[in-house]
Amino acid sequence: LPAGSFLALTIGTADFAPEEVGRVAEEYGRQGMPMALRDLATATSFFDGLDLVDPGVTQVHKWRPGPEQAGVDDRAIAMYGAVARKP
Numbered sequence: 001l002p003a004g005s006f007l008a009l010t011i012g013t014a015d016f017a018p019e020e021v022g023r024v025a026e027e028y029g030r031q032g033m034p035m036a037l038r039d040l041a042t043a044t045s046f047f048d049g050l051d052l053v054d055p056g057v058t059q060v061h062k063w064r065p066g067p068e069q070a071g072v073d074d075r076a077i078a079m080y081g082a083v084a085r086k087p
Contacts, residue, residue, distance in 0.1 A: 001086045007050060008083045010041040010060060012036065016074040024078075043080040050084035057082040 001007060014021035014037045025035040044057045055062070060081040061069045 003086055006053075006083055006085050007047070009043075009046060010079065011038050011046070011080045013038055013040070013041055013043065013078055013080055016059070017078065021078045034065070037048075037078075037082075042079065043082075047082060047084045050086050053083040053085065 005063060012025075012035060014022075015024070025037055028035040040057065047057065056063070057080050059074060059077045060079045061072045061077045063081050
């Protein structure tokens with residue numbers, strides 16, 4: 001990436017509901033669409049050397065949430081998201 005550019009990613013995870021999300025990943029695999037699920041440490045590593053935009057790497061429903069996200073169960077959201085800038 002050129003300096004000053006931004007990287008935005010969403011990253012699938014089974015951190016909050018491993019059994020349920022694992023079953024989904026297995027079904028995707030059976031359909032010929034492998035799904036790579038990553039934990040928080042691995043998701044965060046994609047941004048090494050970049051300046052994370054607040055709030056950093058977090059579940060997507062918690063990244064600058066609005067009132068419609070109030071009460072959302074973390075187990076229902078199998079995705080991390082983040083935005084970072086290359087210095």
